Amino acid sequence: MKIFYLKIVLLSLLLIQCDNKKNKSLPEKDVIDTYFNEEITDSYRYMENVSDTIILKWYKKQTELTKNKIAKISNRKKLIELQKEIEKRDTNNISLLTITENDKYFYLKKNKKTKLIQLIYKDGLKGEEKILLNPKEIKEEVTINYINPSWNGTNIAIGITKNDLEIGEIIVLDILNKKLYKETLKKCWPTALGGVRWLPDNSGFTYEYIPEINKSSQNYLLHVKTLLHKLGENQKEDKIIFSKENNPEIKFGEEDFPEVSFKKGKSQYMFASVLGVNDYGDFYYAKNKTINSKKIEWKKLFKAKDLVLNFYIEGDNIIYLTAKGAENFKICKTSLLQPNFKNPEELVTENSEFVITDFTLTKEGVYFVRTKNGVEAKLYLVKTNKQIVEIGIPKKSGYITVQSKGSDYSDLWVKTESWVFENKYYSYNYKKDEFIEQEYLSKPEYKELENAIIKEIEITSHDGVKVPLSIIYNKGTKLNGKNRVLIHVYGALGISLNPSVDNYLLNWINEGGVYAIAHVRGGGEKGNDWYKGGFKKTKPNSWKDLISCTEYLIENKYTTSDKVAISSGSGGGIVIGRAITERPDLFAVALVRVGIFNTLRSEFAPNGKNLSKEFGTVKDSLEYKYLLEMDAYQYINKGEKYPAIYLTGGINDSRVVVWQPAKFAAKMQTATTSNKPVLLSVDFEGGHGYDATSDKKIIETANLLSFALWQTGHPEFQEQ
Secondary structure, three states, X not given: OHHHHHHHHHHHHHHHHHHHHHXXXXXXXXXXXXXXXXXXEEOOHHHHOOOOHXXXXXXXXXXXXXXXXXXXXXXXXXXXXXXXXXXXXXXXXXXXXXXXXXXXXXXXXXXXXXXXXXXXXXXXXXXXXXXXXXXXXXXXXXXXXXEEEOOOOOEEEEXXXXXXXXXXXXXXXXXXXXXEOXXXXXXXXXXXXOOOEEOOOOOEEEEEEOOOOOOOOOOOOOOOEEEEEEOOOOHHHOEEEEOOOOOOOOOOOOOOEXXXXXXXXXXXXXXXXXXXXXXXXXXEEEEHHHOOOOOOOOEEEEOHHHOEEXXXXXXXXXXXXXXXXXXXXXXXXEEOOOOOOOOOEEEEOOOOOEEEEEEEEEOOEEEEEEEEOOOEEEEEEEEOOOOEEEEOOOOOXXXXXXXXXXXXXXXXXXXEEOOOOOOXXXXXXXXXXXXXXXXXXXXXXXHHHOOEEEEEEEEEOOOOOEEEEEEEEEOOOXXXXXXXXXXXXXXXXXXXXXXXXXXXXXXXXXXXOEEEEEOOEOEOOOOHHHHHOOOHHHOHHXXXXXXXXXHHHHHOOOOOHHHXXXXXXXXXXXXXXXXXXXXXXXXXXXXXEOOOOOHXXXXXXXXXXXXXXXXXXXXXXXXXXXXXXOOOHHHOOOOOOOOEEEEEEEOOOOOOOOHHHHHHHHHHHHHOOOOOOEEEEEEOOOOOOOOOOHHHHHHHHHHHHHHHHHHOOOOOOOEO
């Protein structure tokens, strides 16, 4: 029996080796770049030409090989069926809830039968649901991915796209007559560039226009302009009110995104900002009544260095959230007309353990959320008499967000999430101190997580810093070093991995595995300082934190290295890529969706100039060194035994160009000697995944997880 088993293992290894050799269909063609007297070789530079027919054929071949390989894994359909069954339980399927000041409710809801995402309207909380728009009424194969009603709820701007493009069009619906306006605004990206901002009189709105949306153009996503659109007019008549060319007196980069917004319907002020990939930017203000002026005179409000993350207007005052002098943030107040950001009035001081993650205004005062390590959230109220009280929420939560109609109203909505329940929505009655669950918005409980054990700990990283680590597994799991562990990580852009239920967690736990979340530096779990701890020069902390978390799980008998899978996407590709190139012995599997791996070349990709603000530019001698250190593609060494790898890419991706994962896959297939598969799957009709259909997401999740279960030795998920 042992001899038979050994033969099967040897045969499997031989087949994998053959697969990897078949995958090697692209030759190495060295290009040598010289950066500050240092030569860097790039053997697959020519793959950056995504219109090359040879490259496209290779993408298709890789995708077909991956599809065939994954189809052979037994029980993969089990993962698909579980996800579909869970989706059926959610009778609500609601997203993008927006409530106007006059209590009109708008949201997107998936139709159970057709699976189309429809635009829904309710007049008041207890009003009857009415379908305002079905995407098929617009065009075939169109998805609604953005909505924003006017202040009075009489019109609604709608973002539409197809094939997961994100960049698409804006149309406007007359709600009373259920009739679309004749104009269609093209070359828009409302999900990423600030969206639509309605004028106080509801006669029109501002939005961002992208002159060049062809990814092959050198001007792709550059010179974006903020336009003013009046309802009923042709887009050609829209006026430029804020841009690099229109406002030479304001410092603009050609890659920057301008925005003009209105904080509340009754405010007499409007605000202009210059933003990029970072959350902090320069802000200006002017009187609303000057919007139709030939030239708007913008006054400076605050600079990016003031580290203002968000703000609201109350009369002639600005109430804002800032990290300046407070790495865990504080809430301050100052005059709008005579601002003093050096010595403002502090409404909520910094807490050394808890980060302020959200806040909003109501008639009763300022509600805010404090979160510890990104996983333990509490709700507070700063009353008008400046007294701070904690508001007890119905269920202990890891993540809380708050929403209101502004300081003229008492209405407050609270959304809570955790690792075991998702999207519990409540309205809060201040006078009664009562939370009322909005059941039509809330997600169902997950029976798969009823017996889940959650551990929130901090482990010591390579430099002595304590890194939060969330560990989730089912009751009865023996910590004997034999468990399959899936570690999720991100560590970029100050984004926190907040507690939530996803299909990765559900499926992995359901198959008896341990699910872990490494809250590494570069994220925002411990405030602005945590973000800067994994930024440019300090970026190595991000993957070294992941390595330390993995070592902890092995040392404490959760698992062994041959049963560890790690996953991430987008900017998290840097963390995964460098972790497996620095410590290939520590991991069995790496899963990365649409990831960045070749940072030395990232600024030359579409949207690259914006990415350089986060990761660095090769034009700077110091930042070049930082980029080289985080470039996983450059750290692939021939002859090394690397883990099994599954990468995805999207041809239409506006954020991470498809050649980023493709170059990494091509080089890795040639280099690795572990006889473990290196797979690449390219979606020829998809992008970054934000607008992908649920069916597509279900299949992709099943493919990635069945691969991880196979490569970590699950007996029920083996190649047939």
